[in-house]
Amino acid sequence: MGHKFISQKKQNKEEMFDALVKNAVDFLDSSLDDLDKRPKNSIVDFYSSVELFLKARLMHEHWTLILSRPELANLNSFQVGDFHSVFLDDAVKRMKNILCEPIPTKAVDAFKALGEHRNQIVHFAHTKYHDIDATKVSVVVEQWCAWHYLHELLVTTWSPVFDDYIEEIQRIHKRMMRQQDFITARFTEIYPDIENKKKSGKQIEVCNHCNMAAAEVIEENRWGNDFECLVCGVKDTLLKKTKATIPCQSCNEDFEFFNKDLKNCPHCDAEIEHEYVLKACKEQYSDGDGWCEEGEWVAYCHGCHDDTPSVFYIDGLWSCVSCFDRGWGAISCPNCDEFVTGDMDTIQYFACVRCEDDVRASIAENGF
Known part of the structure; x- marks a missing residue:
């Protein structure tokens, strides 16, 4: 990478992961500190934190995943911070294709929106952000939305990875929630x-x-x-809400399960396990809609990219019990024959969520 102006001591993977997470938390604190007087700085720091948390999740799997070009990986260079790291788009792709932990589309959209504002501020000038009071409103809106998804990832999907930092994450969450005032x-x-x-x-x-x-x-x-x-x-x-129910695996009492915030049975307080919800729904809601023949009809969700079929026909709507989205159509993909949700035209004339990467790779390789 050429002549160096900074010298860093060599760190092992655990030390670098710890430094990465703490740096992400520092950027969040700095972002909240700057909201009142320097809201443009606030959005830059907040986006930096989002990228750092994504890199930390990738690095927890393997250190080469945060390199922009893993094929040029050099452990000695990495241990002293001498490398180019991955950006948001590639981080999202690696999360899906390598870790098999796709980030929900709405979360990615929220992060990208934040990144676009950040790029305008850093690389040019943001015409929207000139009045401090008006800017704070806009910044809080952007950060509120992005934090909604990032916090969910940190404390739920990625909780085994970031469990040692839960106190710091919840401290930041409380600071963020003070924006409620x-x-x-x-x-x-x-x-x-x-x-x-x-x-x-x-x-x-x-x-x-x-x-x-x-x-x-x-x-x-x-x-x-x-x-x-x-x-x-x-x-x-x-x-649209549904009053559909399944029996609790502990007390056998019926409860309305289609609620992303419901973690425990309302009758006996037993933890609601996702695997059990899938099993119970297969037993009660796998008949499909009027277009489905006899048999079991459970679709893959194009929204959350769950590797297990999680979309059932409940109360007249295809409903995902992993991300709790509803209302999409479901169809057998003519390319890979998987039963999936998504945009019907895209699936019929291009590919579905299960095979789109392979189709794109084939087009890139063969030109069609």
Whole structure:
């Protein structure tokens, strides 16, 4: 990498992983410190933290995975920090293809949006971010959304990897949640506008991101209502709920299981195991829709990329019990014959979530 201006002591994998995670936490603290007076700095530091946590997850699997070009790996250079590291897009691909832990599409979108703002700030100038008060609103919105997904990854999906740092992660979470005061003040500020929209016939729901009654319904669909939150700016869908039940594996009492926040049985408080939910749903909800022939119909989810089929036809909608998304169509892929959800045209004329990487590789190799 040429002449060096910085000299670092050699570290082993454990020491480098620890330094990487602590650096990510430091960037989060710095981001929150800068929110009031330097919100542009805040978004730069927050995005840096996101990338560092992704690299830490990759490095926990193997140190070469955080290199931009693993084929040029040199352990001695790596141990003194002499290497080019992977960026967000490649980190996401390696998470899916090598670790078999795909990051949910909505999370990736939130991280990429943050990255685009960061790039505008660092490499040029962000025309949106010039007034401090207005900028803080925008930054809190972006970070609120990104932290929603990052925190879920750290404390749930990746909990075995980051368990030693849970106290620091939860401390940051509490700091992030203090922005609730700011969100509440923002809600109070625009409350008259919300009331006027209600009076004019607009439907207002509770936003599933900032938890404020400020989600203006833009479009009603069979699977739920698309909305834009007037407080935090998030555009998302309030999915249609289901009252479908399965029996608890401990007390055998029926409970409404389709809820991503439900971790324990409401009757006996026993932990709800994901594997059991899959098994119970196979027994009760694997008949499929009206287009399905006799047999067991469980689809792979294109949203969370779960390697186990997790989408069942529940209350008239294809519903994933891993990421709790609903309403997509399900079809047998004509390319690989797997039963999957996703965009029907993309699956029919290109590929599905199960075979798209192979199809792209074939196109790159053969030109068709």
